[in-house]
Amino acid sequence: MATAVETLGKLERRITISFPLTDVRTEVEKRLKVQARTAKAPGFRPGKVPLKMVAAQYGYQIESEVLNDKVGRAFNDAANENNLRVAGFPNIVPKEEAAEGQLAFDATFEVYPEVAIGDLTAVEIETVQADVSEAEIDKTIDILRKQRVHFHTKGEAGEHGDGGEPIAANGDRVTVDFVGAIDGVEFPGGKAEGYAFVLGEGRMLPEFEAATLGLKVGESKTFPLSFPEDYHGKDVAGKTASFTITLQKLEWAHLPEVDAEFAKSLGVADGDLAKMREDIKVNLQREVAGRVKARNKEAVMDALIKVAELEVPKTLIAQDSERLAEMTRQDMAQRGMNVKDVPFPAELFADKAERRVRLGLILSQLVGDNNLQATPEQVKAQIEDFAQSYEDPREVLKYYYSDRRRLGEIEALVLEENVVTYVLGLSKVTSKAVAFDELMGSNAQA
Template identity: 30%
Template sequence: MNVTETLNEGLKRGYQITVTAGELDAKVLEKLKEAQPEVEMKGFRKGKVPMALLRKQFGPRLMGEAMQESVDGALTSHLDETGHRPAMQPEMKMTNEEWKEGDDVVVDVTYEALPDIPEFDFTELTLERMTVEPDEASVDEALENLAKSAQRFEAKDGAAEDGDQVVIDFVGKKDGEPFEGGAAEDYPLTLGSGSFIPGFEEQLVGVKVGEEKAIDITFPEDYQAEALAGQAVVFDITVKEVKGPVAAEVDDELAKQYGAEDLGALKGQIRERLVQEYQGAARAVAKRKLLDILDEKVSFELPPSLVDAEAGQIAHQLWHEDNPDVQGHDHPEIETTDEHKALAERRVKLGLFLAEVGQRAEVQVTDAEMTQAVMNQARQYPGQERQFFEFVQQNAQMRQQIQAPLFEDKVVDMIFEKADVTETTVSKEELQSAVEKLEDE
């Protein structure tokens, strides 16, 4: 077996791997000998089939396996010896396509090697991290929001307004005939909640108790019931009650609704939650500043294939954000711009750098951390948590998507610990302004 270098330009590498006919034949013979004790064939006892017959029967198939294993083994040995880590899957092409048994196998291999990542002394970094102490006004505001969420409805005089609750009987009719699923009695509907199809709630603003009303509605084209999608219908409605919202009192009873012993305990819980929210926001701002510094100070050659792939992904994502109505990928080819490429270069550089820093420091994402992260995402699918867990277990790419940000955050926290970080107390408004600035960039 022979490996010859054919390309060495920047991070691009090319090699020609030659596996001789003799090496292939020896590998096939080795495989036949391994299988011989278990082979049964008519006219021969188990394990006593002649080698010549085995070669005739199984040789062609084993030759293909031997070729693949030999080339893969040669590439693995080469990567171990050189220390190269391909940025993407190496491209492999057999040069003698008219190969026949008895010929050598010659394969051209090309790839881009990951660059050498420079060392960095994080103790020389000077960073600032904002801190915010929750004030009483913020706690009181959160309490008021909880009271609004715990609101009840009480009967009122006069016409229904947006935000009121109406209790109604209704019957939906298509071409004069009631349709399945289009009727209900004593249904409590909060106007402005958006829980019914567009146009339904809006036409009930202004109704009064005892009023009967027919409203015209056209179902959306993408409505889940195909028989009603895009269809015009009429709902006959009887208004039985009109209720106005009444916020809950901020007292011990409200606290108990939210699982606290009393109002003082609820305030303590709110204060702790606000501290966590402020710390999370401050960390996001500090992390962006850290990445900006690293982007400026760290420099190394980037694999073009990774940059191009990342730029394409960025362009594709931004295109879909600008065209939310297009759900699939049946759209014109999306061209990448210099702006996409610049952002891709930053992401690739910082991604490779943080990955290398984490590997050198032996940063690990524990099983418990992964499980917690999966549980957090599973909560986004109520009633389907088990299916989500099973999907993650069976999908290596999904596990990598969940693990990657966990790993990066642990590396960033490690850098914060080594750097000179100054805590600066700011107002809630100053922190919010810094967060909004991040979102605008």
Template identity: 30%
Template sequence: MQVIETLAEGLKRELKIIVPAADLEARANERLAEVKDKVRINGFRPGKVPTAHVKKMYGKSIMAEIVNEIVRDRPATILSERGEKSATQPEIAMTEDEAEADKILSGGADLEFTVAYEIIPAIELKPVDGIKVTREVVDISEEEVNEQVLKIAENARSYEKKEGAAENGDRVTMDYLGKVDGVAFDGGKDEDAELVLGSGRFIPGFEEQLVGLKAGDEKVITVTFPEEYPAKNLAGKEATFDITVKEVAAPAAVEINDELAQKLGLESADKLKEIVRGQIESQYGNVTRQKVKRQILDQLDEMYKFEAPSKLVDAEFENIWRQINTDLAQSGKTFEDEDTTEEEARTEYRTLAERRVRLGLVLSEIGEKAGIDVTEEEMQRALYAQLQQFPGQEREIINFFRNTPGASASLRAPIFEEKVMDKLISEINVTDKTVSKEELLADDEDGDDKPVKKSAKKKAKAEEASTEGEEAAPKKKAAPKKKAAAEGDAE
């Protein structure tokens, strides 16, 4: 076998691989000898079929198998021997001329094919002890815990049936039917729907027209759907709703006590407060970690400047660009509305894609050199978390990760990245700084995906790329919205 390098420009490589016909013939003869003893052909005893006859019947199919094996397996071996890693799956090209292909399969010509790929650049790791970050932490007050517990208590409060007119704060049970231009629309009907007046759950103007109604009352109300309403067929439209009030109930007093906790499945009010405090700590902790991570990535970005494989950058850019255009379409906005142009946005997001790919390669190298790995148990936990996000689609999700090449990387990558971050945080200079929750949660424009302008960020302010290529996970099916005043949701 002969390997000839025909291209070596930057990270791009192209190899021409030649397998002599004699080598193919030798492998085919070995395979034919194996087949000869197993094949069953009428008129011949087992193992006594002449080799020439076996070759005549199965020669081309056996040669095709050998060619496929060589084309499939040899490139990886060759790259390993060259000490190279391909950034993406190498592109294989071979003759498409039927006459030439037939000649190869007949053993009359050498097999020639090319392998084109981009290498992952060699990364020389630098000391990280010069990285300095500020870790913002929040002291959680008893007042904040009590505020959250009060909200939980309000959501769990009971209601007592009352006589008389409904007031703000009362819960109304009703049937309704929504119409546009006198025609009922899908999702605009519900029975025994419950609505707490003043909650703001339904579209503007709906709840206010229920104030003053009492059980047994019927009323037709008129509202206008917001211009930005998700259902495009209803956005900006005037609609009427036929309302029948079935019950009015007044809210009971809110009390934070052991009885409330037990209603929520906990043993005591103290346990409820403990859990709420833990949830708040977790929420703030996630924000703190993301800010620390952002600082680390920004400094790594300054430390490592090298050419990123263009195909990886192209793929990352396409992911970002697809999300950006989806978001703009859903919001009904344009690039001009975001104070930019499509050309400027493309340039900015291309820069972001390059940064993500470069940092992903750096983190991957750091993790590999440190011997960081993702355990099977961690992968199973990640898969279980995915299943919890898509109730009712468990089998579909499992089959997706089982049958989609590379899909498991979307589970592995974030775990691996967080473990690399843990290692970096243990080695760099971290200074804790106590801040208010307002400071912690404030947008950190300077820390965003540089150099993307705020006007063009929106959802592409997504997290940095993971260290592995990802396959898109199966999309979550649209959950049925709470039935309310329009298409299942007038909220």
């Protein structure tokens, strides 16, 4: 039996559930008898253990299961009878006062809110667009060349030349020994032998790189180095050390020529440079299209948050915060980080969770009101689009269609795109061109 629904807040509700104690005892006895059929105990054959011994061993567990089942069933029945859309899980606690021979529980929970979406035709949304020019292709080729750089001893003649005068300059790879001391005392991490880095890449502090510039192999230099106040090494942060470096090895960087061999290294079998550039352009256009889509989707989501009015269930925010914390932990662990003893307080993710839940409720309302569900054809088209960048597209199709969860992720993506298309079709849209570099440096959060 359940009492009438009490309203405790805008979304918070409470129901009191009660049922006869005899119902629980009857069900517990019934389950104990079933358990006794297979129960084992020293000195007894299976199924011949006295019921009292079975009760002593399994009674508490079975009683908990019975209570959970009865309370859960009663709560679900009450929620259905009152047409309640329960958000998250209820908080169920025993009621202090109950009628004689009765067990009573208070179930406190939240319900899903009403979502009021304003006039979308009055919403102003700025979208972006970007093009891939020959300059972007050239920049990409330069990046690809740098990724394939190889080093030669500077000053020694070789197939590609000698690299010029054997003096350390920006772009050279240097190998050094160094030792640092503060007030004449060496400190942990301040000493190394055979340490290699490329000058000009900013891996080392500016004073360190400046001192290395101009050295020849075998030469040493002593110089002061001031560690920043926010330096990651807390023991030396904000302090000034005296360093001595010795250049042990000096190499110059040789970038591969943009020729047939370079094209082949990028997967162009016949080494055709025009085909290489076209392949790069296609890949860049695909990347640009993805970034543009993400930016524009974010603009739509921002607009929807502004135009929609709703209360967000705290229960759902808490659940999503926990989920985000666990996802972050797993991601860091997969990257090889030791997160065993690292705390991941769920409250750190509360703002992001609140936005995710709010958007989820808004999108659900829009989809239901306007029949924007993902169709099987749309889902297949999206997977096929993903598959284009893989060697065997059929394996990609198989990957998604063999797992309902993976397929659900694609359906959710298509659903979002349907909402974006719908909103952009109604709202006042202006478009602006953005530079390639600006777009590629952005990190839109869908």
